[in-house]
Amino acid sequence: MAQDMSDEVLTAEYEALYRYALSLCRNEDTARDIAQDTFLKAISSKEKYSGNSSLYTWLCAIAKNRWLDICRKNSKVQELEQDIPDDSTPLEQRLDDSYCAMEIHRILHTLDDPYKEVFSLRVFGQLSFKDISSLFGKTESWARVTFHRAKKQITEQLRKDGKL
Incomplete structure:
Protein backbone atom coordinates (compact mmCIF):
# COMPACT_ATOMS: atom_id res chain seq x y z
CA MET A 1 0.00 0.00 0.00
CA ALA A 2 1.44 3.34 -1.07
CA GLN A 3 0.06 5.45 1.76
CA ASP A 4 0.10 4.78 5.49
CA MET A 5 -3.33 3.81 6.80
CA SER A 6 -2.64 4.53 10.46
CA ASP A 7 -5.33 5.54 12.95
CA GLU A 8 -4.19 9.18 12.69
CA VAL A 9 -4.52 9.20 8.90
CA LEU A 10 -7.96 7.61 8.98
CA THR A 11 -9.17 9.93 11.74
CA ALA A 12 -8.08 12.93 9.68
CA GLU A 13 -10.15 11.64 6.72
CA TYR A 14 -13.27 10.78 8.75
CA GLU A 15 -14.95 14.21 8.83
CA ALA A 16 -14.55 14.80 5.10
CA ASP A 33 -22.98 4.11 9.14
CA ILE A 34 -21.59 4.53 5.63
CA ALA A 35 -18.47 6.26 6.94
CA GLN A 36 -17.88 3.54 9.54
CA ASP A 37 -18.54 0.74 7.04
CA THR A 38 -16.17 2.44 4.63
CA PHE A 39 -13.35 2.51 7.15
CA LEU A 40 -13.94 -1.13 8.10
CA LYS A 41 -13.86 -2.12 4.43
CA ALA A 42 -10.76 0.02 3.81
CA ILE A 43 -8.89 -1.55 6.70
CA SER A 44 -9.88 -5.08 5.71
CA SER A 45 -8.91 -4.55 2.07
CA LYS A 46 -6.03 -2.11 2.40
CA GLU A 47 -3.85 -4.30 0.19
CA LYS A 48 -6.16 -3.37 -2.72
CA TYR A 49 -5.27 0.32 -2.38
CA SER A 50 -2.81 0.94 -5.20
CA GLY A 51 -1.93 4.54 -4.38
CA ASN A 52 -2.91 5.74 -7.88
CA SER A 53 -5.37 8.15 -6.30
CA SER A 54 -5.49 9.90 -2.96
CA LEU A 55 -6.62 7.93 0.07
CA TYR A 56 -9.67 10.20 0.30
CA THR A 57 -10.67 9.46 -3.30
CA TRP A 58 -10.33 5.73 -2.65
CA LEU A 59 -12.45 6.04 0.50
CA CYS A 60 -15.10 8.01 -1.42
CA ALA A 61 -15.31 5.25 -4.01
CA ILE A 62 -15.87 2.68 -1.25
CA ALA A 63 -18.48 4.95 0.40
CA LYS A 64 -20.29 5.47 -2.91
CA ASN A 65 -20.45 1.71 -3.48
CA ARG A 66 -21.72 1.20 0.08
CA TRP A 67 -24.43 3.80 -0.53
CA LEU A 68 -25.45 2.05 -3.75
CA ASP A 69 -25.64 -1.24 -1.83
CA ILE A 70 -27.95 0.40 0.71
CA CYS A 71 -30.14 1.84 -2.06
CA ARG A 72 -30.40 -1.53 -3.77
CA LYS A 73 -31.17 -3.24 -0.47
CA ASN A 74 -33.87 -0.76 0.46
CA SER A 75 -34.98 -0.38 -3.18
CA LYS A 76 -36.17 3.14 -2.49
CA VAL A 77 -34.75 6.62 -2.75
CA GLN A 78 -34.01 8.43 0.51
CA GLU A 79 -36.21 11.49 0.95
CA LEU A 80 -34.64 14.85 1.63
CA GLU A 81 -34.84 15.87 5.25
CA GLN A 82 -36.49 19.20 5.87
CA ASP A 83 -34.33 21.67 7.73
CA ILE A 84 -35.64 22.89 11.07
CA PRO A 85 -36.27 26.62 10.64
CA ASP A 86 -33.77 28.95 12.27
CA ASP A 87 -35.54 31.85 14.01
CA SER A 88 -32.71 34.22 13.09
CA THR A 89 -33.80 34.17 9.42
CA PRO A 90 -37.03 35.74 8.14
CA LEU A 91 -39.69 33.15 7.28
CA GLU A 92 -39.94 34.22 3.63
CA GLN A 93 -36.20 33.80 3.12
CA ARG A 94 -36.26 30.33 4.72
CA LEU A 95 -39.11 29.27 2.45
CA ASP A 96 -37.37 30.64 -0.62
CA ASP A 97 -34.08 28.92 0.21
CA SER A 98 -35.76 25.64 1.11
CA TYR A 99 -37.98 25.75 -1.97
CA CYS A 100 -35.04 26.56 -4.25
CA ALA A 101 -32.99 23.74 -2.76
CA MET A 102 -35.87 21.30 -3.24
CA GLU A 103 -36.27 22.40 -6.86
CA ILE A 104 -32.57 21.94 -7.56
CA HIS A 105 -32.67 18.45 -6.01
CA ARG A 106 -35.79 17.59 -7.99
CA ILE A 107 -34.11 18.61 -11.24
CA LEU A 108 -30.83 16.98 -10.25
CA HIS A 109 -32.54 13.61 -9.89
CA THR A 110 -33.90 13.87 -13.44
CA LEU A 111 -30.40 14.27 -14.92
CA ASP A 112 -28.64 11.32 -16.50
CA ASP A 113 -25.51 9.84 -15.02
CA PRO A 114 -22.75 10.97 -14.89
CA TYR A 115 -24.11 14.55 -14.70
CA LYS A 116 -26.10 13.83 -11.56
CA GLU A 117 -23.18 12.17 -9.78
CA VAL A 118 -20.53 14.69 -10.80
CA PHE A 119 -22.72 17.62 -9.73
CA SER A 120 -23.47 15.96 -6.36
CA LEU A 121 -19.83 15.08 -5.74
CA ARG A 122 -18.69 18.61 -6.53
CA VAL A 123 -21.43 20.60 -4.76
CA PHE A 124 -22.50 18.39 -1.86
CA GLY A 125 -19.43 16.23 -1.44
CA GLN A 126 -17.08 19.19 -1.99
CA LEU A 127 -14.68 17.04 -4.00
CA SER A 128 -12.11 18.60 -6.27
CA PHE A 129 -12.30 17.99 -10.02
CA LYS A 130 -9.14 15.93 -9.65
CA ASP A 131 -10.79 13.64 -7.08
CA ILE A 132 -13.95 13.35 -9.19
CA SER A 133 -11.92 12.44 -12.26
CA SER A 134 -10.11 9.75 -10.26
CA LEU A 135 -13.40 8.24 -9.09
CA PHE A 136 -14.61 7.91 -12.67
CA GLY A 137 -11.24 7.03 -14.19
CA LYS A 138 -11.46 10.06 -16.47
CA THR A 139 -9.50 13.27 -16.96
CA GLU A 140 -9.85 16.37 -14.81
CA SER A 141 -11.05 18.21 -17.91
CA TRP A 142 -13.85 15.65 -18.33
CA ALA A 143 -14.94 16.25 -14.73
CA ARG A 144 -15.03 20.03 -15.27
CA VAL A 145 -16.99 19.79 -18.52
CA THR A 146 -19.46 17.28 -17.06
CA PHE A 147 -20.02 19.48 -13.99
CA HIS A 148 -20.62 22.59 -16.10
CA ARG A 149 -23.01 20.73 -18.40
CA ALA A 150 -24.97 19.50 -15.38
CA LYS A 151 -25.05 23.03 -13.96
CA LYS A 152 -26.26 24.36 -17.33
CA GLN A 153 -29.02 21.73 -17.53
CA ILE A 154 -30.22 22.58 -14.02
CA THR A 155 -30.18 26.32 -14.76
CA GLU A 156 -32.06 25.84 -18.05
CA GLN A 157 -34.71 23.70 -16.35
CA LEU A 158 -35.14 26.28 -13.57
CA ARG A 159 -35.63 28.98 -16.22
CA LYS A 160 -38.04 26.78 -18.18
CA ASP A 161 -40.06 26.17 -14.99
CA GLY A 162 -40.06 29.92 -14.24
CA LYS A 163 -38.09 29.43 -11.03
CA LEU A 164 -35.06 31.48 -12.03
Whole structure:
Protein backbone atom coordinates (compact mmCIF):
# COMPACT_ATOMS: atom_id res chain seq x y z
CA MET A 1 0.00 0.00 0.00
CA ALA A 2 1.44 3.34 -1.07
CA GLN A 3 0.06 5.45 1.76
CA ASP A 4 0.10 4.78 5.49
CA MET A 5 -3.33 3.81 6.80
CA SER A 6 -2.64 4.53 10.46
CA ASP A 7 -5.33 5.54 12.95
CA GLU A 8 -4.19 9.18 12.69
CA VAL A 9 -4.52 9.20 8.90
CA LEU A 10 -7.96 7.61 8.98
CA THR A 11 -9.17 9.93 11.74
CA ALA A 12 -8.08 12.93 9.68
CA GLU A 13 -10.15 11.64 6.72
CA TYR A 14 -13.27 10.78 8.75
CA GLU A 15 -14.95 14.21 8.83
CA ALA A 16 -14.55 14.80 5.10
CA LEU A 17 -15.78 11.29 4.34
CA TYR A 18 -18.76 11.75 6.67
CA ARG A 19 -19.72 14.99 4.82
CA TYR A 20 -19.43 13.16 1.51
CA ALA A 21 -21.63 10.30 2.76
CA LEU A 22 -24.14 12.84 4.09
CA SER A 23 -24.27 14.47 0.66
CA LEU A 24 -25.20 11.10 -0.82
CA CYS A 25 -27.86 9.96 1.62
CA ARG A 26 -29.09 13.16 3.35
CA ASN A 27 -29.44 11.30 6.64
CA GLU A 28 -26.98 11.76 9.50
CA ASP A 29 -27.33 8.25 10.93
CA THR A 30 -26.98 6.59 7.55
CA ALA A 31 -23.99 8.82 6.74
CA ARG A 32 -22.29 7.75 9.97
CA ASP A 33 -22.98 4.11 9.14
CA ILE A 34 -21.59 4.53 5.63
CA ALA A 35 -18.47 6.26 6.94
CA GLN A 36 -17.88 3.54 9.54
CA ASP A 37 -18.54 0.74 7.04
CA THR A 38 -16.17 2.44 4.63
CA PHE A 39 -13.35 2.51 7.15
CA LEU A 40 -13.94 -1.13 8.10
CA LYS A 41 -13.86 -2.12 4.43
CA ALA A 42 -10.76 0.02 3.81
CA ILE A 43 -8.89 -1.55 6.70
CA SER A 44 -9.88 -5.08 5.71
CA SER A 45 -8.91 -4.55 2.07
CA LYS A 46 -6.03 -2.11 2.40
CA GLU A 47 -3.85 -4.30 0.19
CA LYS A 48 -6.16 -3.37 -2.72
CA TYR A 49 -5.27 0.32 -2.38
CA SER A 50 -2.81 0.94 -5.20
CA GLY A 51 -1.93 4.54 -4.38
CA ASN A 52 -2.91 5.74 -7.88
CA SER A 53 -5.37 8.15 -6.30
CA SER A 54 -5.49 9.90 -2.96
CA LEU A 55 -6.62 7.93 0.07
CA TYR A 56 -9.67 10.20 0.30
CA THR A 57 -10.67 9.46 -3.30
CA TRP A 58 -10.33 5.73 -2.65
CA LEU A 59 -12.45 6.04 0.50
CA CYS A 60 -15.10 8.01 -1.42
CA ALA A 61 -15.31 5.25 -4.01
CA ILE A 62 -15.87 2.68 -1.25
CA ALA A 63 -18.48 4.95 0.40
CA LYS A 64 -20.29 5.47 -2.91
CA ASN A 65 -20.45 1.71 -3.48
CA ARG A 66 -21.72 1.20 0.08
CA TRP A 67 -24.43 3.80 -0.53
CA LEU A 68 -25.45 2.05 -3.75
CA ASP A 69 -25.64 -1.24 -1.83
CA ILE A 70 -27.95 0.40 0.71
CA CYS A 71 -30.14 1.84 -2.06
CA ARG A 72 -30.40 -1.53 -3.77
CA LYS A 73 -31.17 -3.24 -0.47
CA ASN A 74 -33.87 -0.76 0.46
CA SER A 75 -34.98 -0.38 -3.18
CA LYS A 76 -36.17 3.14 -2.49
CA VAL A 77 -34.75 6.62 -2.75
CA GLN A 78 -34.01 8.43 0.51
CA GLU A 79 -36.21 11.49 0.95
CA LEU A 80 -34.64 14.85 1.63
CA GLU A 81 -34.84 15.87 5.25
CA GLN A 82 -36.49 19.20 5.87
CA ASP A 83 -34.33 21.67 7.73
CA ILE A 84 -35.64 22.89 11.07
CA PRO A 85 -36.27 26.62 10.64
CA ASP A 86 -33.77 28.95 12.27
CA ASP A 87 -35.54 31.85 14.01
CA SER A 88 -32.71 34.22 13.09
CA THR A 89 -33.80 34.17 9.42
CA PRO A 90 -37.03 35.74 8.14
CA LEU A 91 -39.69 33.15 7.28
CA GLU A 92 -39.94 34.22 3.63
CA GLN A 93 -36.20 33.80 3.12
CA ARG A 94 -36.26 30.33 4.72
CA LEU A 95 -39.11 29.27 2.45
CA ASP A 96 -37.37 30.64 -0.62
CA ASP A 97 -34.08 28.92 0.21
CA SER A 98 -35.76 25.64 1.11
CA TYR A 99 -37.98 25.75 -1.97
CA CYS A 100 -35.04 26.56 -4.25
CA ALA A 101 -32.99 23.74 -2.76
CA MET A 102 -35.87 21.30 -3.24
CA GLU A 103 -36.27 22.40 -6.86
CA ILE A 104 -32.57 21.94 -7.56
CA HIS A 105 -32.67 18.45 -6.01
CA ARG A 106 -35.79 17.59 -7.99
CA ILE A 107 -34.11 18.61 -11.24
CA LEU A 108 -30.83 16.98 -10.25
CA HIS A 109 -32.54 13.61 -9.89
CA THR A 110 -33.90 13.87 -13.44
CA LEU A 111 -30.40 14.27 -14.92
CA ASP A 112 -28.64 11.32 -16.50
CA ASP A 113 -25.51 9.84 -15.02
CA PRO A 114 -22.75 10.97 -14.89
CA TYR A 115 -24.11 14.55 -14.70
CA LYS A 116 -26.10 13.83 -11.56
CA GLU A 117 -23.18 12.17 -9.78
CA VAL A 118 -20.53 14.69 -10.80
CA PHE A 119 -22.72 17.62 -9.73
CA SER A 120 -23.47 15.96 -6.36
CA LEU A 121 -19.83 15.08 -5.74
CA ARG A 122 -18.69 18.61 -6.53
CA VAL A 123 -21.43 20.60 -4.76
CA PHE A 124 -22.50 18.39 -1.86
CA GLY A 125 -19.43 16.23 -1.44
CA GLN A 126 -17.08 19.19 -1.99
CA LEU A 127 -14.68 17.04 -4.00
CA SER A 128 -12.11 18.60 -6.27
CA PHE A 129 -12.30 17.99 -10.02
CA LYS A 130 -9.14 15.93 -9.65
CA ASP A 131 -10.79 13.64 -7.08
CA ILE A 132 -13.95 13.35 -9.19
CA SER A 133 -11.92 12.44 -12.26
CA SER A 134 -10.11 9.75 -10.26
CA LEU A 135 -13.40 8.24 -9.09
CA PHE A 136 -14.61 7.91 -12.67
CA GLY A 137 -11.24 7.03 -14.19
CA LYS A 138 -11.46 10.06 -16.47
CA THR A 139 -9.50 13.27 -16.96
CA GLU A 140 -9.85 16.37 -14.81
CA SER A 141 -11.05 18.21 -17.91
CA TRP A 142 -13.85 15.65 -18.33
CA ALA A 143 -14.94 16.25 -14.73
CA ARG A 144 -15.03 20.03 -15.27
CA VAL A 145 -16.99 19.79 -18.52
CA THR A 146 -19.46 17.28 -17.06
CA PHE A 147 -20.02 19.48 -13.99
CA HIS A 148 -20.62 22.59 -16.10
CA ARG A 149 -23.01 20.73 -18.40
CA ALA A 150 -24.97 19.50 -15.38
CA LYS A 151 -25.05 23.03 -13.96
CA LYS A 152 -26.26 24.36 -17.33
CA GLN A 153 -29.02 21.73 -17.53
CA ILE A 154 -30.22 22.58 -14.02
CA THR A 155 -30.18 26.32 -14.76
CA GLU A 156 -32.06 25.84 -18.05
CA GLN A 157 -34.71 23.70 -16.35
CA LEU A 158 -35.14 26.28 -13.57
CA ARG A 159 -35.63 28.98 -16.22
CA LYS A 160 -38.04 26.78 -18.18
CA ASP A 161 -40.06 26.17 -14.99
CA GLY A 162 -40.06 29.92 -14.24
CA LYS A 163 -38.09 29.43 -11.03
CA LEU A 164 -35.06 31.48 -12.03
